[in-house]
Amino acid sequence: MSDTVILGRRQLFMLPTRFGLLFAALLVVQLLAAINYGNGLAYALTFLLGSLAVVSMLYTHRNLFRLRLAAGTCAPVFAGETASFRIHLTNDSDTPRFGVAVMHDKKEIARADIPARGSADVNLDVPAVKRGPLAMPAVTLITRFPLGLLYSWSRRVTLDQSCLVYPRPAEPTPLRARTEVSLEPATGIRAGGDDYIGAREFRPGDSPRHVDWKAVARGEAWRVKQFGGGYQATVWFDWDTLAGLDTETRLSVLARWVLDAEHDGMLYGLRLPQQALNPANGEAHQHECLKRLALFGLNP
Amino acid sequence: MSAVSVDRRVLLSLMAAGGFAVAPHALELPAWIIAVFAAGATWRYGIEIFQWYRPGRLVRFSLMLLILVAVFRQFHTLLGRDPGMALLITLIGLKFLELKTTRDFVVSLFVFYLIILGSFLYGQSLWLGVWALLAAAASTTALVHLTQPTGLDLSQRLRLSGMMLAKAVPLMLVVYLLFPRISGTLWGLPADAHSGLTGMPDTMQPGSIRSLSESSEVAFRVDFDGAPPPARELYWRGLVFTEFDGRGWQRGPVRRVEAASFVPQNEAQRYHVTLEPSNKPWMPALDLPAIRPRGARYQSDFTLEYREPIRDRLSYTLTSYTRYNTGALELAERARALQLPPDASPRARALAAQWQRERGGPQQVAQAALDYFRRENFVYTLSPPLLGEDPVDEFLFGARRGFCEHYAAAFVALMRAAGIPSRVVVGYLGGELNTAGDYLIVRQSDAHAWAEIWLPERGWVRVDPTGAIAPERIELGLDAVRRLEQQGLALGSLSNEAMLRALELGWFEHVARQARWYWDYTNLAWYRWVVDYGKERQERFLASLGLEDISWGRLTGLLTAGVLLITLLYALWLWRPGKSTDPAQAAYLRFCRKLAHAGLTRAPYEGSRAFAERVTRQRTDLATSISEITRLYEDLRYGRVASDRKKFTALKKRVAAFRV
Numbered sequence: 035m036s037d038t039v040i041l042g043r044r045q046l047f048m049l050p051t052r053f054g055l056l057f058a059a060l061l062v063v064q065l066l067a068a069i070n071y072g073n074g075l076a077y078a079l080t081f082l083l084g085s086l087a088v089v090s091m092l093y094t095h096r097n098l099f100r101l102r103l104a105a106g107t108c109a110p111v112f113a114g115e116t117a118s119f120r121i122h123l124t125n126d127s128d129t130p131r132f133g134v135a136v137m138h139d140k141k142e143i144a145r146a147d148i149p150a151r152g153s154a155d156v157n158l159d160v161p162a163v164k165r166g167p168l169a170m171p172a173v174t175l176i177t178r179f180p181l182g183l184l185y186s187w188s189r190r191v192t193l194d195q196s197c198l199v200y201p202r203p204a205e206p207t208p209l210r211a212r213t214e215v216s217l218e219p220a221t222g223i224r225a226g227g228d229d230y231i232g233a234r235e236f237r238p239g240d241s242p243r244h245v246d247w248k249a250v251a252r253g254e255a256w257r258v259k260q261f262g263g264g265y266q267a268t269v270w271f272d273w274d275t276l277a278g279l280d281t282e283t284r285l286s287v288l289a290r291w292v293l294d295a296e297h298d299g300m301l302y303g304l305r306l307p308q309q310a311l312n313p314a315n316g317e318a319h320q321h322e323c324l325k326r327l328a329l330f331g332l333n334p
Numbered sequence: 335m336s337a338v339s340v341d342r343r344v345l346l347s348l349m350a351a352g353g354f355a356v357a358p359h360a361l362e363l364p365a366w367i368i369a370v371f372a373a374g375a376t377w378r379y380g381i382e383i384f385q386w387y388r389p390g391r392l393v394r395f396s397l398m399l400l401i402l403v404a405v406f407r408q409f410h411t412l413l414g415r416d417p418g419m420a421l422l423i424t425l426i427g428l429k430f431l432e433l434k435t436t437r438d439f440v441v442s443l444f445v446f447y448l449i450i451l452g453s454f455l456y457g458q459s460l461w462l463g464v465w466a467l468l469a470a471a472a473s474t475t476a477l478v479h480l481t482q483p484t485g486l487d488l489s490q491r492l493r494l495s496g497m498m499l500a501k502a503v504p505l506m507l508v509v510y511l512l513f514p515r516i517s518g519t520l521w522g523l524p525a526d527a528h529s530g531l532t533g534m535p536d537t538m539q540p541g542s543i544r545s546l547s548e549s550s551e552v553a554f555r556v557d558f559d560g561a562p563p564p565a566r567e568l569y570w571r572g573l574v575f576t577e578f579d580g581r582g583w584q585r586g587p588v589r590r591v592e593a594a595s596f597v598p599q600n601e602a603q604r605y606h607v608t609l610e611p612s613n614k615p616w617m618p619a620l621d622l623p624a625i626r627p628r629g630a631r632y633q634s635d636f637t638l639e640y641r642e643p644i645r646d647r648l649s650y651t652l653t654s655y656t657r658y659n660t661g662a663l664e665l666a667e668r669a670r671a672l673q674l675p676p677d678a679s680p681r682a683r684a685l686a687a688q689w690q691r692e693r694g695g696p697q698q699v700a701q702a703a704l705d706y707f708r709r710e711n712f713v714y715t716l717s718p719p720l721l722g723e724d725p726v727d728e729f730l731f732g733a734r735r736g737f738c739e740h741y742a743a744a745f746v747a748l749m750r751a752a753g754i755p756s757r758v759v760v761g762y763l764g765g766e767l768n769t770a771g772d773y774l775i776v777r778q779s780d781a782h783a784w785a786e787i788w789l790p791e792r793g794w795v796r797v798d799p800t801g802a803i804a805p806e807r808i809e810l811g812l813d814a815v816r817r818l819e820q821q822g823l824a825l826g827s828l829s830n831e832a833m834l835r836a837l838e839l840g841w842f843e844h845v846a847r848q849a850r851w852y853w854d855y856t857n858l859a860w861y862r863w864v865v866d867y868g869k870e871r872q873e874r875f876l877a878s879l880g881l882e883d884i885s886w887g888r889l890t891g892l893l894t895a896g897v898l899l900i901t902l903l904y905a906l907w908l909w910r911p912g913k914s915t916d917p918a919q920a921a922y923l924r925f926c927r928k929l930a931h932a933g934l935t936r937a938p939y940e941g942s943r944a945f946a947e948r949v950t951r952q953r954t955d956l957a958t959s960i961s962e963i964t965r966l967y968e969d970l971r972y973g974r975v976a977s978d979r980k981k982f983t984a985l986k987k988r989v990a991a992f993r994v
Contacts, residue, residue, distance in 0.1 A: 043909065053440045060444045064451050069516065074864035075454040075463055078510055082470065083447060085505035088897070089498050092904050099908065133482045147485040180494055181474070182440070182481035 037194045038104045041175070045189050046098055048091065054183035057087060090181040097131050097177045098186050101148070105170055105195030106155065110321070110328075112289075113202040117162045119170045119195060124153040133179040137187075138171055162199040165285065165328045170195040200324040203293055204286035209269070233257040240316055268301040268313045285327045292327070296320045306330060341483050342382050347476040347491075348439060349375045349430075354469035355446040356423055358453040358462060364408060367420045370401065374427030381431075389431055397428055419452045439480050446473045460860045471495055501904065508896035514886045515869045536614070538575050538583040538760060538783065543739040547716060547812060549778035552610055553762060554618055555858055556774040559604040565764050566808050567656045569621040569784065569796065570776060572761035574635035576670050578750075580678030581725055583743065583758050586670055589634040594624045596636070596793065598655035608861065609648045615640040618761055618776070620654035621796065627652060634667070635757075636660070636794075649866055660793030663755060671755035671788060679726040679747055686751035696754040700787055703748050704802040707741065710734065714741075714804035716819060738807070741799035742783040755788035759796070764811040770848070771855035779812055806833065918970035918982060925963050925989045932994035942968060956994070963988050 039045075050058070061084050068076035106120030125131050125148040135145045136156050146154040162168055172190035233246060236256035246257045271291045276284040288304070295302040296315060303313035304323045311323055352375060360368045380386035389397070401424045402412070409417040426445045433439060450469045453462060474495040478486070486494065554570075562568070575583035603620060617630055617638040626632040627650035631639045640648065663671070674683075689702040713735045721728045721740075726747045729740050736744075742758050749756035763782035765774040784798040801808045807815050814837055821836055839847065862871065876884055884892075926936050929949060936945045946964040950957045966985040970978060 053437075056440070056444065060447060064448065067451060071455060072515075072868055073454050073458065074867045075458045075466065076451050077513065077867075078463070078506065078864065079447075079451050079454070079466060079470065081506040081509040081513070082467075082499070082502055084509065085502035086474065086498060088505060088901055089501045089904070092901070092908055093498065096908050130485075132485050179482050180478050180498070182477065 038102060039191050039193060041098050041101045041103070041188050041191075043099070045191075046095060046186055047189070048095060048184055048186045051178060051182060051185050054087070057083075057183050061087075087181075087183055091184055093180050094177060094184045094186045096129065097134065097179045098175055098188055100127060101125060101131060101134070101175065103173075103175075103191055103193060105193035108170070108195065108197035110198040110200060110324070111162050112200045113162050113165050115162055116159045117168050117197040117199065119158040119160065119197060121156045121158055121173065121193070122153055123148050123156060123175075125150060127151070131177075131179075133177055135176045137174040137176050142176075143173075160197075162197065165199050165201040165282075166332050167196040167329070168199050170197070198325060198328055200328045201282070201285040201289045203290040204283065205290070206294070207287045207290055209291065233259050237316075237318065240318075267298075268303070269295060270303045270305055270313070271295075272305040273307055274305075281331060285330055289324060289327050292320060292323045342379075344439065344476075344479050344483055345379065345382060345433070347479040348433075348442060349379065351443060351446050351469070351473040351476040352426070352430075354465075354472040355449045357469075358456075358465060359419060359423060359449070362453075362456045363416065363420055363423070366404070367408075367423055370424040371427030374430040378430040378433065394428065394431055397431075398425065401425065401428065415452075415455050419449070419455075422449055422452065436480065440477070443473050443477050443480070458865045460857060463860070463864065467499075471499055474499060505897055505900050508900065509893060510867075511872070511875065512889055512893040512896065514889050515867070515872045536573075536585065538739060538743070538758065539581070541718075541720075541737075541739075543760060543781050543783050544716070544718070544737045546778045546781040547737070551778045552854070553612075553776050553778050553780065554607050554609040555768075555854075556620075556765065556776065557606045557608075557772075558774070559606075562605075562767065562774060563603060563620075563656055565811065567621075568764050568774075569759075569782075569798075570618040570762040570765075570780075571621045571623070571637055571759060572616045572618050573759070574633075574637055574786075575758040575760065576635075576673070578674060578678075578743075578747065580675040581723070588637075590631050591634050592632070593626070594622065594632060594636065596622060596624075596655075596658045596660040598624065599657035599659060600655060602653045602655060604651070604653050606649060606651045608858065608866075609644060609650070611645050611647060613643045613645060615643050617644075617648075617650065619652050621656060621759075621761075622654060622658050622660075624653045624655060647861060647865065649862075649871075658793075663788050663793070668755050668788070671757055672750050672753065674747065674750045679724055679730075679751070681727045681731055682744070682747055683751040685730070686748045689748075690752045696749075696752075696787065696789055699752045699754060700749065700797055703745055704797070704799060707745075707799055707802045712736070712741075712803050714738075714800060714807060714815070716816060738800040739783040741803065742785045745785045745797065745799040749785070749787050757786050759784055759786055763808065766811070766813070768851045768854055770851040771858060773855075773858065775854060810837070918967060918985060921982075921985050921989045922963070922967040922971075925967075925992060928989075928992055928994055934994075953994075959988060959992055963992065 061080055064076065064080040064083070067073070068080050102122075102124040104122040104124065106122055108117055108119045111117050121136065123131075123134065123136075123146055128150045130150045130152075131148040133145060134148060134154075135142045136158070137143065138158060138160075143158055144156040146156055148154045158170070158173065160168065160171060170193050172192040174187055174190055176185055176187040178185045234257065236245060236258050240258045244258045246259050249255075249257055269291075271288050273284060273288070276287055279287070292302065292304070296317075296319075299315065301313040301315050302319075302323075304311040304326060306326060309326065311319070311326065352371070356368060356371050377386065377389075381388050402421075405417055405420045405424065406412055408420065411417055412421065422445065426442060426449070429438070429442055429445075433442065447470070450466050450473070453466065471492075475491050478491045478495055556562075573585065574588075576586035577584040602624065605620065607618070609617060617627070617640055619638050622636045623632075623638055626638065629641050630650070631641065633639055638652075685706075686699070689699045693699050693702050711734060714737070715735050716737065718736045718740060719733045721733065725740070726744050729736055729744050730748075739758075739760075746756045746758050760781070760783045762776045762780040763784075764780055765776035767773075768775050782800070784796060784800065786794045786796055789795050798808065804815065806818065810833075818833070818836060823833075823836055867875075876882070876889075881892075922942070926945075929936070932953075934949050934952065940948070942964050946960050950960055953960075963985065966981055966988065970981055970985060
């Protein structure tokens with residue numbers, strides 16, 4: 035499995051459409067007329083149309099042939115939301131491709147025209163039901179271009195791409211006992227207070243609002259300004275405080291807490307069986323926490 | 335199939351396709367039928383554009399009944415070719431009003447294909463063939479539009495369907511030529527009316543051949559297997575007139591014989607005739623035909639007659655001998671060949687009696703008559719005066735101006751008066767050799783009349799009195815006579831040289847004639863390969879490929895193999911390895927190969943810039959050219975302008991000049 039598939043001869047199939055069968059019936063009628071009247075032009079027209087159908091077979095095949103499918107990224111979602119996969123369809127040939135339908139689960143989810151040496155993007159929306167990695171489902175390409183007499187389809191294409199599904203956040207839940215809450219001098223970026231208390235190195239996930247842009251403009255390293263002066267709450271969200279609930283509910287509640295804490299600008303840490311994340315905040319930290327929750331107990 | 339909102343542009347494509355398909359029928363069917371079709375299409379367009387009244391189911395049903403009644407009133411039946419086509423065209427016009435789904439559109443287009451085929455039942459001219467190809471392209475373009483309503487503009491759709499049809503043509507030709515043809519039909523054919531055809535008359539009155547000389551219509555075309563005989567031997571025998579009533583000539587009774595009974599005296603001529611329809615059964619044959627083609631009767635006067643009036647082009651192959659001895663003459667036939675109305679042409683009788691006394695033998699009498707024509711100021715003319723009650727005497731002793739038929743008739747009357755069995759033969763003389771296709775075109779204007787006298791030792795002998803007055807007619811053909819006459823030059827008075835000079839064509843006439851010949855040849859080829867390409871011609875074609883007596887099974891196998899072969903060739907072209915993705919990249923890869931030869935290989939993960947930096951560190955001497963090539967490549971590959979010819983040329987040049 036790879037994240038790019040090129041449709042070759044062995045991946046493509048073809049059959050006549052209903053109109054193709056009707057066309058065949060038309061040809062039979064025309065041939066009978068030609069034979070009966072011994073009419074040379076009627077023979078010629080009948081055979082021309084028959085040959086046209088054969089040629090259209092090649093054109094229909096060509097419309098999918100060597101089309102490149104690649105998976106784009108998929109932003110993480112919460113269970114219950116819709117994961118949106120992106121598929122790049124790339125045409126490396128000099129022939130534009132028209133009316134390429136992307137099918138999923140026997141339903142057409144999108145139809146694209148792909149210019150010569152160009153590409154088109156198609157979104158594949160899949161409901162995210164369960165937490166954990168959601169593999170991109172198989173898709174099939176179908177086309178009836180150019181005459182609609184035949185349709186060519188690809189075998190099911192599975193691209194190596196998945197979307198991370200966070201646990202569905204629970205309803206707002208009060209923090210349980212044994213949740214450690216402490217007030218510490220604030221050192222985080224999001225900490226309350228307006229006093230500048232120094233700078234530290236930029237880490238991915240830091241908000242651009244706190245980047246010291248003037249320093250960047252001077253050509254110095256990226257640094258993040260930190261403010262403080264007040265006190266900041268530090269919380270530990272602990273798996274064990276939720277004893278008595280089932281695993282999924284616990285994960286939901288923890289996810290909710292993570293979201294709320296991030297929203298409130300608290301420093302928060304996460305303690306799960308056999309693993310822990312030290313208190314911090316920021317988008318990257320939140321993602322890391324939610325990821326641990328999403329993958330908790332699943333085989334790596 | 336899901337309902338499509340009727341796309342106006344797709345509707346227009348459909349209307350155009352319908353217009354192309356129906357147009358040829360306007361020449362054959364009553365105008366109101368075409369009008370109904372046009373009205374249906376226009377109405378629908380009006381509904382889409384101007385919100386015209388949209389007819390409900392009941393209205394549409396009533397209109398359909400109305401159409402059925404109208405077609406029945408027009409043709410008094412609903413079966414057969416004409417009412418069938420009329421129904422197809424009118425009902426598909428009505429169908430426009432209820433087009434809704436993709437299926438409706440597709441069915442309409444398929445019916446258009448049928449309507450195109452229907453037009454071939456009225457004729458198979460080259461023009462119709464060309465038009466039908468256009469109509470098929472229009473319907474195919476509409477089918478493309480329907481399948482792919484977006485993304486392609488009209489010219490792209492036209493190009494696409496044109497390309498597809500062009501690729502279909504080789505396949506079509508293979509199937510067309512090899513598909514086993516049968517003779518005869520599967521069911522009966524509807525009877526058609528034939529009229530308005532020209533051809534040789536059944537009787538000969540003074541002036542009846544001359545009226546043909548006005549017509550430049552082609553009578554028939556001849557393809558000789560060997561070299562064609564000289565012009566003076568190209569006597570095409572049509573009909574023989576034996577009975578004379580003093581004014582006009584008739585055929586008289588003929589017997590049907592199984593085979594020709596004459597002794598050939600030179601080599602056989604084998605040739606193929608393509609006869610234009612004449613609505614008469616006569617089949618012209620080179621004097622004298624030895625065999626009888628299929629469907630023809632051989633008559634005792636050495637003429638060929640088809641089993642029915644010829645209403646379609648007819649091809650037949652014949653063998654003739656231009657020198658022959660027909661032997662003895664039966665008594666009854668002899669009596670008929672001497673018959674002369676007792677009170678007609680007294681002066682001619684007297685003259686003939688005088689020759690008989692003075693000269694004796696029949697050959698000498700015939701020569702006396704020819705000498706008489708030559709001596710006595712007879713004129714061969716295309717515009718002879720009208721003759722009265724006794725045309726023979728009036729012509730011989732009065733007007734002395736006449737056309738071939740006057741000379742032939744007068745000559746035969748003189749011979750009969752002198753007791754020599756004789757008769758008039760009409761047919762064609764000569765023909766125009768079409769050098770474009772190496773065949774002879776014989777026109778109605780080449781119609782000719784001559785005489786035959788019976789001599790005891792030689793049988794029937796052809797005597798052409800016209801040759802005595804106007805040898806140019808025999809040697810050069812009627813067209814030359816006409817042109818000489820137009821220049822005011824008297825026939826028989828010119829030296830050969832002067833005549834040839836007078837007949838020389840200007841460059842324009844020369845080109846025009848050449849063009850006319852090519853056009854005629856195109857039409858003949860069209861006839862041979864399209865209209866007349868049936869079982870016999872297919873057998874001849876296959877024999878020319880060395881495939882005599884091939885069975886249906888093997889022929890079908892050959893056909894299938896041909897189709898598969900061409901399709902496979904197309905497919906291989908389609909599956910050919912793709913071109914290197916980008917010419918700029920190809921040039922850059924060449925540059926990398928050159929460096930690799932020097933041991934500087936680009937790692938798969940290395941971008942062009944990183945690679946350039948690394949290489950420059952190792953080979954500072956190449957720094958300038960490496961940085962230039964890398965910059966150009968990056969500009970071309972990742973720059974905003976997709977393709978820049980100048981930069982590309984520069985890149986190619988630098989890479990070519992690059993030496994490690």
